Amino acid sequence: MKRFVYADNAATTRVSEEVVAAMLPYFSEQYGNASSPYRFGQASKEAIQKAREQVAAALGAEKPLPNRLPEVFFTSCGTESDNWALKGVMHAMAKRGKRHLITTNFEHHAILHSAQALEKEGFSVTYLPVDHEGLITPEQVADAIREDTALVSVLYANNEIGTLLPIPEIGAVCHDRGVLFHTDAVQAVGNVPIDVKAQHIDLLSLSGHKLHAPKGIGALYIRKGVVLPSLIDGGAQEFKHRAGTENVPYIVGLGTAIEAACRDIPARAARLQAMRDRLIDGILERIPHARLNGSRTRRLPGNVNFSFEGIEGEGMLLWLDQEGICASSGSACTSGDLDPSHVLLAIGLPHGVAHGSLRLSLGDDNTMEDVDYILEKLPPIVERLRAMSPVWERILAGEPVE
Numbered sequence: 199m200k201r202f203v204y205a206d207n208a209a210t211t212r213v214s215e216e217v218v219a220a221m222l223p224y225f226s227e228q229y230g231n232a233s234s235p236y237r238f239g240q241a242s243k244e245a246i247q248k249a250r251e252q253v254a255a256a257l258g259a260e261k262p263l264p265n266r267l268p269e270v271f272f273t274s275c276g277t278e279s280d281n282w283a284l285k286g287v288m289h290a291m292a293k294r295g296k297r298h299l300i301t302t303n304f305e306h307h308a309i310l311h312s313a314q315a316l317e318k319e320g321f322s323v324t325y326l327p328v329d330h331e332g333l334i335t336p337e338q339v340a341d342a343i344r345e346d347t348a349l350v351s352v353l354y355a356n357n358e359i360g361t362l363l364p365i366p367e368i369g370a371v372c373h374d375r376g377v378l379f380h381t382d383a384v385q386a387v388g389n390v391p392i393d394v395k396a397q398h399i400d401l402l403s404l405s406g407h408k409l410h411a412p413k414g415i416g417a418l419y420i421r422k423g424v425v426l427p428s429l430i431d432g433g434a435q436e437f438k439h440r441a442g443t444e445n446v447p448y449i450v451g452l453g454t455a456i457e458a459a460c461r462d463i464p465a466r467a468a469r470l471q472a473m474r475d476r477l478i479d480g481i482l483e484r485i486p487h488a489r490l491n492g493s494r495t496r497r498l499p500g501n502v503n504f505s506f507e508g509i510e511g512e513g514m515l516l517w518l519d520q521e522g523i524c525a526s527s528g529s530a531c532t533s534g535d536l537d538p539s540h541v542l543l544a545i546g547l548p549h550g551v552a553h554g555s556l557r558l559s560l561g562d563d564n565t566m567e568d569v570d571y572i573l574e575k576l577p578p579i580v581e582r583l584r585a586m587s588p589v590w591e592r593i594l595a596g597e598p599v600e
């Protein structure tokens with residue numbers, strides 16, 4: 199029997215019923231402008247305040263008090279949060295002569311391209327190389343810190359291969375050395391316990407649509423005392439930190455979603471991990487010459503990423519789609535691009551192997567039946583594509599390809 203299996207939760211997630219229900223009143227009933235003084239507008243302001251409390255609680259940030267500068271600011275997406283953190287901190291610190299940024303070579307493009315934009319402005323950037331599992335060590339960070347280093351920005355969890363980085367340890371190094379620390383935690387929030395204070399995080403980016411809120415809403419945590427200029431200029435919204443009339447329904451949606459995601463992280467993670475491990479073991483058992491990308495243990499609970507030698511990821515996606523399975527090859531942002539993903543190249547995969555990669559990212563809506571369905575449909579697809587592959591025979595004969 200044919201099923202519909204959505205296994206691309208790292209690209210985006212379904213908005214949950216709970217979130218839709220929480221948002222609905224704020225479209226056509228409670229639509230007041232949060233900046234307006236009358237009570238109808240104040241209801242929107244209170245809704246934003248509640249959502250801010252929910253996000254702050256999920257991160258271990260200070261509980262926001264009404265009309266006091268908070269630590270959580272709402273943005274239009276994870277990408278905006280990343281841009282704001284990097285450009286804001288670097289521009290602020292340049293005034294103190296600190297113009298050096300440290301990050302890694304396998305960040306999301308929201309970070310990589312922001313770093314490159316800063317380089318064009320004359321800032322200096324160190325891209326730390328990750329190892330074959332996608333890890334960097336706190337020592338690498340320590341060794342890279344210079345007199346003029348303003349900021350270290352390291353991904354919490356990689357969106358393609360699911361590697362979980364040693365964030366608390368890296369944060370400790372940064373604080374030891376008096377350097378600000380930012381993490382893009384878009385994939386991590388709701389999947390691993392986060393405590394910005396205990397984990398030495400000064401700035402943290404998150405996004406709604408990776409945790410069952412809609413696309414187009416995000417937040418940036420900015421530790422009290424860290425001052426950065428705004429990225430979006432205009433009105434006085436978000437305590438004069440981020441202009442633009444507040445997107446009340448989406449902010450309410452993010453608050454509801456993050457509270458739900460962080461309600462019971464261990465139980466949700468255990469459920470996802472059981473499905474993930476069955477899928478990984480099943481693929482290793484059924485498909486020869488399959489390589490698991492990333493770390494077996496330091497891994498997001500729902501992430502599966504494989505390379506299958508001899509074939510192209512795009513071909514696999516089309517055949518899987520025929521079977522009702524949504525997956526990804528590399529990341530959604532890079533598919534459509536001819537170059538293999540920079541993440542897979544960063545962990546040392548040769549171009550040919552990187553091209554044959556497949557990411558299956560499981561989420562709360564998936565079931566063991568979905569996993570078994572993928573395990574039934576995927577092996578014949580790989581076999582069929584290899585039978586048509588011009589290089590497969592040579593790979594089997596042990597000849598060098600490329």
Ligand SMILES: *Cc1c(COP(=O)(O)O)cnc(C)c1O
Binds near residue numbers: 382406407415
């Ligand atoms: C999805 C994603 C982003 C971008 O978030 P948007 O809300 O889609 O802009 C940034 N970083 C990582 C790690 C992501 O997975």
